[in-house]
Amino acid sequence: DIQMTQSPSTLSASVGDRVTITCRASQTISTWLAWYQQKPGKAPRLLIYKASTLEIGVPSRFSGSGSGTEFTLTISNLQPDDFATYYCQQYNSYSSWTFGQGTKVDIK
Amino acid sequence: EVRLVESGGGVVQPGGSLRLSCEVSGLTFRSYWMTWFRQAPGKGLEWVANINKDATEKYYVDSMKGRITISRDNTKNILYLQVNSLTAEDTAVYYCSRGIAASDLWGQGTLVTVSS
Numbered sequence: 724d725i726q727m728t729q730s731p732s733t734l735s736a737s738v739g740d741r742v743t744i745t746c747r748a749s750q751t752i753s754t755w756l757a758w759y760q761q762k763p764g765k766a767p768r769l770l771i772y773k774a775s776t777l778e779i780g781v782p783s784r785f786s787g788s789g790s791g792t793e794f795t796l797t798i799s800n801l802q803p804d805d806f807a808t809y810y811c812q813q814y815n816s817y818s819s820w821t822f823g824q825g826t827k828v829d830i831k
Numbered sequence: 832e833v834r835l836v837e838s839g840g841g842v843v844q845p846g847g848s849l850r851l852s853c854e855v856s857g858l859t860f861r862s863y864w865m866t867w868f869r870q871a872p873g874k875g876l877e878w879v880a881n882i883n884k885d886a887t888e889k890y891y892v893d894s895m896k897g898r899i900t901i902s903r904d905n906t907k908n909i910l911y912l913q914v915n916s917l918t919a920e921d922t923a924v925y926y927c928s929r930g931i932a933a934s935d936l937w938g939q940g941t942l943v944t945v946s947s
Contacts, residue, residue: 755932759876766926773932778933825876
């Protein structure tokens, strides 16, 4: 199975900051990677798919990049609504999907 | 409005079974692959199972193979997950979602608690 290693596990930041979260796959997944945002007690929300395509309705301050095994999610100009937990997910194969461990973005 | 509504969760004793349901409305259910995920309390997300449009392909997470069955009824627009031989490690919120790639639509989840 493909393992996803996400870092950092926690990130403290201030409103207006630019933050970057990294996800590394144990083997190449091309660009079959998604990023989700989750708030307590809520279902995840898709932010980015195919590594860099912004889901409809997601603010443009979110961006994704990478291919192969290294990926990043960047939030520019962090807003109060962005304090949440973020997950990467690989979907390289129908038969096995995996998530990173999650990154909690909290207020510094 | 597109809605995915899970049900069937609750408290079950170790060794017991549950069938979770996900009622889908507002989209052409039979046109989409569907997926179950779960999330244990305070933990991360875990993919559980996928099913294709006509239920001829089904895939399961290795850790639950042999204990779970994903199915669907395209006449009723309902997705199911049968989970057997439950243990405390199965305690989680179970979510259904649409798609075979990134999951853009999710239900609100149903909580399964395995406890004696």
